[in-house]
Amino acid sequence: MSATTATVGGGIARKVGSLHRERRWALVTAYISLVFSAIIMLAPPFYMLITSLKTSAEIADQKGNPWIVRNPTLMNYWELMTDKLFQGFFINSVIVTVIVVVLTMVISVLAAFALARMRFFGSQVLATGVFLTYLVPDTLLFIPLYQIVGGLGLLNSIWGLVLVYPTLTVPFCTWIMIGYFASIPKELDEAALIDGANWMQMLTKIFIPVALPGIIAATIFAFTVSWAAFVYPTAFVTTPDQMPLTIGVVSQLVRGDTFAWGQIMAGALLAALPPVIVYAFLMDYYIAGLTAGATKG
Amino acid sequence: MAQVTLRKIVKEYEGGVQAVKGIDLDIADHEFVVLVGPSGCGKSTTLRMIAGLEEITSGDIAIGGALVNDIPPRDRDIAMVFQNYALYPHMTVYDNMAFGLMLRKFDKGEIRRRVENAARILDIGMLLDRKPKALSGGQRQRVAMGRAIVRDPKVFLFDEPLSNLDAKLRVQMRTEIKKVHQTVKTTTVYVTHDQIEAMTLADRVVVMNHGVIEQVGPPQELYHHPATKFVAGFIGSPAMNFIPVRLEQGGAALNLELPGGIVLPVPADRTRRYTPHIGRELLFGLRPEHLTEVRPNDHRENMAVFEAVPEVVEPMGMETLLHFWMEGAEICARIDPATPAEPGRGLPLAADMNQMHLIDPKTDRVL
Amino acid sequence: MAADGTLAAGAPRTAGHGRATTLERFARRRSTIAFMMTLPLILVVAGLVAYPAGYGMYLSTLNRRMTENIGFGNFEILFDSDTFWNVAWQSCIFAITAVVLKALIGFWLAHMLHDIPAKGQRKWRGMLLIPWVIPPALSTLGWWWMFDPSYGSINWLFSVVGGPQIPWLGEPWWARASIIIVNVWYGAPFFMIMYLAALKSVPDQLYEAAAIDGATGLQRLRYVTLPMMANIISITVLFSLIVTFANYDIVRVLTNGGPRDLTHVFASYAFQVGILSGNIPRGAAVSLFMFPILAICAFFVLRGVTRRNKEQM
Numbered sequence: 001m002s003a004t005t006a007t008v009g010g011g012i013a014r015k016v017g018s019l020h021r022e023r024r025w026a027l028v029t030a031y032i033s034l035v036f037s038a039i040i041m042l043a044p045p046f047y048m049l050i051t052s053l054k055t056s057a058e059i060a061d062q063k064g065n066p067w068i069v070r071n072p073t074l075m076n077y078w079e080l081m082t083d084k085l086f087q088g089f090f091i092n093s094v095i096v097t098v099i100v101v102v103l104t105m106v107i108s109v110l111a112a113f114a115l116a117r118m119r120f121f122g123s124q125v126l127a128t129g130v131f132l133t134y135l136v137p138d139t140l141l142f143i144p145l146y147q148i149v150g151g152l153g154l155l156n157s158i159w160g161l162v163l164v165y166p167t168l169t170v171p172f173c174t175w176i177m178i179g180y181f182a183s184i185p186k187e188l189d190e191a192a193l194i195d196g197a198n199w200m201q202m203l204t205k206i207f208i209p210v211a212l213p214g215i216i217a218a219t220i221f222a223f224t225v226s227w228a229a230f231v232y233p234t235a236f237v238t239t240p241d242q243m244p245l246t247i248g249v250v251s252q253l254v255r256g257d258t259f260a261w262g263q264i265m266a267g268a269l270l271a272a273l274p275p276v277i278v279y280a281f282l283m284d285y286y287i288a289g290l291t292a293g294a295t296k297g
Numbered sequence: 298m299a300q301v302t303l304r305k306i307v308k309e310y311e312g313g314v315q316a317v318k319g320i321d322l323d324i325a326d327h328e329f330v331v332l333v334g335p336s337g338c339g340k341s342t343t344l345r346m347i348a349g350l351e352e353i354t355s356g357d358i359a360i361g362g363a364l365v366n367d368i369p370p371r372d373r374d375i376a377m378v379f380q381n382y383a384l385y386p387h388m389t390v391y392d393n394m395a396f397g398l399m400l401r402k403f404d405k406g407e408i409r410r411r412v413e414n415a416a417r418i419l420d421i422g423m424l425l426d427r428k429p430k431a432l433s434g435g436q437r438q439r440v441a442m443g444r445a446i447v448r449d450p451k452v453f454l455f456d457e458p459l460s461n462l463d464a465k466l467r468v469q470m471r472t473e474i475k476k477v478h479q480t481v482k483t484t485t486v487y488v489t490h491d492q493i494e495a496m497t498l499a500d501r502v503v504v505m506n507h508g509v510i511e512q513v514g515p516p517q518e519l520y521h522h523p524a525t526k527f528v529a530g531f532i533g534s535p536a537m538n539f540i541p542v543r544l545e546q547g548g549a550a551l552n553l554e555l556p557g558g559i560v561l562p563v564p565a566d567r568t569r570r571y572t573p574h575i576g577r578e579l580l581f582g583l584r585p586e587h588l589t590e591v592r593p594n595d596h597r598e599n600m601a602v603f604e605a606v607p608e609v610v611e612p613m614g615m616e617t618l619l620h621f622w623m624e625g626a627e628i629c630a631r632i633d634p635a636t637p638a639e640p641g642r643g644l645p646l647a648a649d650m651n652q653m654h655l656i657d658p659k660t661d662r663v664l
Numbered sequence: 665m666a667a668d669g670t671l672a673a674g675a676p677r678t679a680g681h682g683r684a685t686t687l688e689r690f691a692r693r694r695s696t697i698a699f700m701m702t703l704p705l706i707l708v709v710a711g712l713v714a715y716p717a718g719y720g721m722y723l724s725t726l727n728r729r730m731t732e733n734i735g736f737g738n739f740e741i742l743f744d745s746d747t748f749w750n751v752a753w754q755s756c757i758f759a760i761t762a763v764v765l766k767a768l769i770g771f772w773l774a775h776m777l778h779d780i781p782a783k784g785q786r787k788w789r790g791m792l793l794i795p796w797v798i799p800p801a802l803s804t805l806g807w808w809w810m811f812d813p814s815y816g817s818i819n820w821l822f823s824v825v826g827g828p829q830i831p832w833l834g835e836p837w838w839a840r841a842s843i844i845i846v847n848v849w850y851g852a853p854f855f856m857i858m859y860l861a862a863l864k865s866v867p868d869q870l871y872e873a874a875a876i877d878g879a880t881g882l883q884r885l886r887y888v889t890l891p892m893m894a895n896i897i898s899i900t901v902l903f904s905l906i907v908t909f910a911n912y913d914i915v916r917v918l919t920n921g922g923p924r925d926l927t928h929v930f931a932s933y934a935f936q937v938g939i940l941s942g943n944i945p946r947g948a949a950v951s952l953f954m955f956p957i958l959a960i961c962a963f964f965v966l967r968g969v970t971r972r973n974k975e976q977m
Contacts, residue, residue: 111705137910139931144720187383195397196371228799
């Protein structure tokens with residue numbers, strides 16, 4: 001009796017041990033992979049930061065490890081931030097982005113509400129069309145748009161960008177808002193209808209507050225996309241004073257053959273800062289928006 | 298002044314499917330009417346048409362004497378409690394209840410007075426600052442009712458309000474709903490698929506099936522005098538037994554010839570009623586509670602005794618259910634738990650023939 | 665009975681003029697509101713996507729000065745040019761290699777993230793997604809600097825471990841590889857996030873059931889994870905194929921098409937021909953070449969998304 005108990009006990013102990021070992025191996029592999037990939041993923045921004053803290057002399061010095069900084073300086077940042085041209089880039093980016101985000105959210109929330117709740121002639125076709133336009137890349141249509149914007153006299157103007165950026169933001173934002181609105185139970189609008197709400201009240205008092213996470217996610221998307229847009233400003237804007245940050249940093253700080261690498265890296269980091277800050281504080285919404293396109297709607 | 302009147306209401310969906318096939322119904326002021334039936338019978342559609350959430354294909358609906366066919370829900374002066382409560386998740390309990398009043402531009406003091414009054418009736422005063430997420434199922438149910446009460450509407454509409462609750466809470470909330478109705482006395486239309494809910498709550502029960510009304514009546518009437526086979530089978534639990542029989546003349550009286558050679562005498566007071574059907578194949582309906590063990594000293598008249606061999610015995614505590622088969626028909630009997638019974642061993646059962654029903658299989662109507 | 669009376673009194677009133685028209689008006693009002701709400705969207709889609717698409721096709725049939733319609737002349741010239749075929753070839757190599765690598769790395773990382781305790785996942789996920797958050801034109805500047813032949817930090821690392829010195833952007837094949845590396849670096853985190861979301865949506869009970877049925881880790885991957893993720897994998901891959909195929913930023917910043925125009929992709933070549941050299945019609949023709957491939961991908965993405973929605977209903 002006691003003998004059998006002992007063997008059974010031993011058997012159990014052995015099995016637990018092997019399971020434990022298996023799990024530990026999986027964990028070790030996982031952590032090694034993650035550390036390795038994190039190093040690679042973070043190396044470029046890290047190196048940009050290091051470079052931006054160096055003086056031109058230190059950058060030019062080919063001896064020694066380029067991955068460390070010996071005499072850190074904020075000179076590059078200071079020069080950029082006091083530079084009228086760079087300030088102009090920043091202001092242009094802010095103006096364009098803010099207007100585009102507001103326009104996008106108004107257009108897409110209204111349209112998504114109508115498409116998700118008020119079935120009407122052609123609503124299904126329109127919803128599919130919205131998704132298809134989301135799949136049209138900006139590089140497919142930038143040449144005809146160049147002609148159109150030119151025809152309107154808006155080349156070399158931030159207003160030309162304000163006009164075309166919605167093609168980048170509106171389809172996706174509408175699409176994910178349709179998804180968020182569609183996930184609101186139908187009884188909620190029926191309750192609101194009985195409570196005496198009209199369509200506009202239903203949208204502002206019920207749908208927008210309930211779908212707030214979706215609205216935040218869509219806003220973040222619109223913000224990051226307009227901030228990072230590159231093809232349109234590169235094509236439509238050639239005068240420096242109308243350039244937003246992305247193309248400004250790439251084209252105006254990289255001049256001639258002598259590259260002020262420290263300044264270029266500082267400029268790139270400063271330009272990348274707003275989306276990174278938004279991401280740092282609103283990561284969950286950011287990721288929800290990212291994954292919503294394929295899983296919602 | 299809030300009767301509800303339905304005249305020849307038809308609801309036809311795209312593709313010609315008729316969910317409701319021309320029903321007539323008069324609901325009196327202060328009445329509590331329950332629409333009951335299996336899923337897909339059109340009861341919810343009927344309720345939603347009264348609410349104005351579904352357009353009616355044809356017919357007329359009047360609330361409080363005024364035709365409301367084309368009137369949007371907000372102007373019908375109705376309140377509705379939904380199956381999933383449909384509480385606004387971003388509003389507190391107070392705001393949920395105040396929302397309808399706010400949209401109707403009531404002044405703040407009046408809103409507060411009404412919400413607090415409803416909260417007192419429903420005993421949810423301490424929940425007013427919470428969000429629906431932080432409430433239990435029963436509490437959400439109360440808030441949903443509170444939202445209806447504050448409006449002081451002409452009609453309450455309930456759409457399966459208890460089906461998301463667990464069994465115990467359901468019984469408790471059932472009592473609660475009845476209590477509220479006794480307090481506020483608002484005309485109520487209540488939809489459920491649960492016949493026990495229907496029986497316990499209703500002044501009158503409307504049994505629906507396949508988009509038509511099978512029968513309207515007080516609970517006891519439906520139980521004792523079902524008009525159709527459907528109602529007979531739907532009301533009562535366990536359901537009524539249906540046994541194919543042949544009605545034959547046996548001297549002065551009538552007899553039912555059951556499969557397996559059993560002959561049951563029909564009570565004398567039914568002779569006149571059933572005489573036109575002599576010689577026909579009919580369905581004999583008898584509720585399990587009227588098929589019991591043979592009691593000594595039982596002096597009731599018209600008790601017919603026969604022997605049955607149960608295949609399954611289900612002790613329920615206060616009673617025991619016996620299941621046996623008779624030529625393909627499953628028969629259920631309810632016997633006293635003290636009676637010894639085991640599967641495969643025959644025992645005598647007494648059928649209370651005063652409670653019998655005969656159904657015409659051609660029309661499914663009770664004769 | 666009383667209700668009957670009122671109803672009878674009320675009925676003629678509405679039957680006379682009210683009923684049908686009120687109902688009609690209601691329906692009309694609702695669809696009018698809906699139309700007004702979608703109008704801005706329709707304007708954006710029609711004016712800034714549909715119209716330019718048609719206009720682009722028209723543009724591609726004009727001569728350089730846009731004075732004359734030359735039919736398929738632009739396409740014929742492109743077909744005869746070696747550079748164009750190089751561009752087509754490079755676009756395909758670039759897109760396919762980059763997407764495959766991104767998908768594999770993303771899948772691996774998602775699994776590794778899924779394996780560690782839930783508490784730490786957020787932190788790691790946050791770190792690994794950084795490349796996706798930085799505007800690619802800007803992060804590519806950093807890569808450009810890292811690839812620099814004389815000051816490059818990557819070559820320095822190689823020299824430390826005794827590896828070869830690589831002419832990253834100077835030699836065509838290395839330049840192509842560089843572009844792919846940057847694109848994979850930028851895009852793999854996106855795949856990781858999508859796959860992680862998909863992994864998390866697989867119910868744990870399925871794995872437990874599979875484990876009890878005796879499935880090994882690999883079998884669980886083969887018979888549970890992959891089938892459950894098949895749809896999201898294909899949607900993500902196809903979507904990424906579209907975006908990668910049409911990529912512009914990275915090529916523009918990293919090589920600007922060089923060396924000797926050998927790293928141009930459709931987008932950068934169209935830009936070069938259409939905007940920089942001023943031959944708008946031919947530029948339009950170049951970018952139109954992307955259309956068939958993108959359309960096929962888009963069709964399958966749409967099908968995948970529709971199917972996925974049906975599954976979730």
